[in-house]
Amino acid sequence: MAKLSVKDLHKSYPNGNGGEVKVLDGITFNLEEGELLSLLGPSGCGKTTLLKIIAGLLKADTGNVFIDGLEVMPGHNKVGYIFQQESLFPWRTVKQNIEYGLEISKVSSQDRQAAVDRIIEIVGMKGLEDNYPHEISGGQARKTEMARSLVVEPEILVSDEALSNLDAQTRNYLQQEFLRIKDAIGSTVLFVSHNVDEAVFMSDRILVMSNMPARIIAEYRIDIPKPRNRASPECLGYRAKILDVLGAEQAKAMGV
Ligand SMILES: Nc1ncnc2c1ncn2[C@@H]1O[C@H](COP(=O)(O)OP(=O)(O)OP(=O)(O)O)[C@@H](O)[C@H]1O
Ligand SMILES: [Mg+2]
Numbered sequence: 001m002a003k004l005s006v007k008d009l010h011k012s013y014p015n016g017n018g019g020e021v022k023v024l025d026g027i028t029f030n031l032e033e034g035e036l037l038s039l040l041g042p043s044g045c046g047k048t049t050l051l052k053i054i055a056g057l058l059k060a061d062t063g064n065v066f067i068d069g070l071e072v073m074p075g076h077n078k079v080g081y082i083f084q085q086e087s088l089f090p091w092r093t094v095k096q097n098i099e100y101g102l103e104i105s106k107v108s109s110q111d112r113q114a115a116v117d118r119i120i121e122i123v124g125m126k127g128l129e130d131n132y133p134h135e136i137s138g139g140q141a142r143k144t145e146m147a148r149s150l151v152v153e154p155e156i157l158v159s160d161e162a163l164s165n166l167d168a169q170t171r172n173y174l175q176q177e178f179l180r181i182k183d184a185i186g187s188t189v190l191f192v193s194h195n196v197d198e199a200v201f202m203s204d205r206i207l208v209m210s211n212m213p214a215r216i217i218a219e220y221r222i223d224i225p226k227p228r229n230r231a232s233p234e235c236l237g238y239r240a241k242i243l244d245v246l247g248a249e250q251a252k253a254m255g256v
Contacts, residue, residue: 001068001069002031002033002066003031003032003033003034003035003067003068003155003156003188004030004031004054004065004066004067004156004188005030005031005064005065005066005069006027006028006029006030006031006050006054006063006064006065006066007028007064007065008026008027008028008062008063008064009024009028009050009053009062009064009065010022010024010025010026010060010061010062010063011023011053011058011060011061012061021212022213023049023212023213023214024050024053024060024063024213024214025213025214026063026215027050027063027209027214028216031188031190032188034186034187035188035189035204036182036189036191036202036204036205037189037190037203037204037205037206038191038192038199038203038205038207039191039192039206039207039209040193040194040196040207040208040209040242041194041208041209041211041214041246041249042194042210042246042249042250042253043194044212045209045210045211045212045214046209046212046213046214047160047192047214048084048160050214051081051158051160051190051192053065054079054156054158054190055079055081056072056073056074056075056077056078056079057074057081058074059074067079067155067156068155077105077152077154078155079154079155079156079157079158080149080150080154080156080157081149081157081158081160082142082145082146082149082158082159082160083145083160084161084162084164086133086141086142086145088141088144088145089133090133090134091132092132092133093129093130093131093132094120094128094129094130094132094133094136094144095116095120095130097133097144098116098119098120098144098147098151099112099151100148101149101151101152102115102116102151102152115151116151119147119150120147122147122150122181122184122185123143123144123146123147123150123181124143124177125140125143125147138165138166139166139170139173139174142162142163142166142174143177146159146162146178150181150187154187155188156187156188156190157182157188157189157190158189158190158191158192159189159190159191159192160192161192161193161194162178163175163178163193163198164193164194164195175198178202179202179226179227191203196239196242196243196246197230199242200222200228200230200238200239200242201228201230201235203222204221204222205220205221205222206219206220206222206242207219208220208242208245208249210249211250211252211253218242220238220241220242222238
């Protein structure tokens with residue numbers, strides 16, 4: 001049974017003129033236990049909308065989301081979410097930020113300490129626990145957000161362009177760290193990116209979304225053992241194929 005099953009999701013937003021704009025137009029896919037599946041698509045195509053529906057933060061117009069075979073409804077808490085915008089609380093230390101979800105779930109102070117210490121060790125933030133967000137780097141902030149999402153042991157982790165807005169070196173390093181942490185915890189990950197190289201380097205499988213209204217237009221299983229070499233002919237081969245599909249989609253959007 002798939003860990004996550006998304007069935008025929010449709011979503012429109014009001015357009016401000018009393019009408020509506022259709023964003024998702026029948027999105028269907030499965031995510032298997034332990035898999036890292038990336039969603040690639042043109043900017044504004046509906047990736048964040050899709051993640052929010054899966055995480056129960058937004059309601060679809062029609063369609064269903066199943067986790068471990070059971071349908072989930074808005075408000076469920078089975079998904080850990082790393083947001084597109086940096087979202088650490090500036091008034092809380094690294095440790096207090098990570099602890100936040102456990103406080104909300106009313107976990108006892110003793111259990112919170114054990115869980116937070118463990119995840120801080122795994123993500124490699126030891127020694128920085130008592131720093132505030134303005135006292136850590138952008139890369140460390142991303143690791144803290146990852147820890148905050150993982151400490152509550154979600155069934156699935158969704159990541160919305162978590163590694164954007166970082167310099168190339170830090171981004172490459174964090175891609176490796178993300179994979180290491182994913183393996184250490186054994187998580188199942190849905191990973192949104194608009195960077196093809198990143199998706200090819202990290203993913204077991206990639207889905208490409210069309211322009212709005214978004215549909216899934218291509219699927220690639222990346223059959224290259226990890227760790228991968230970004231410059232290998234295999235990686236570059238996938239990159240070229242995917243860029244072709246995305247490029248054609250972009251051209252359509254621009255009326256070319
Ligand atoms: N709350 C909202 N009300 C109305 N329209 C919205 C709302 N949220 C998003 N949209 C519109 O829906 C479309 C999809 O937005 P979404 O944020 O899901 O795209 P995205 O693929 O995540 O984009 P990006 O790659 O730039 O992050 C966009 O055209 C956006 O303007
Ligand atoms: Mg987005």
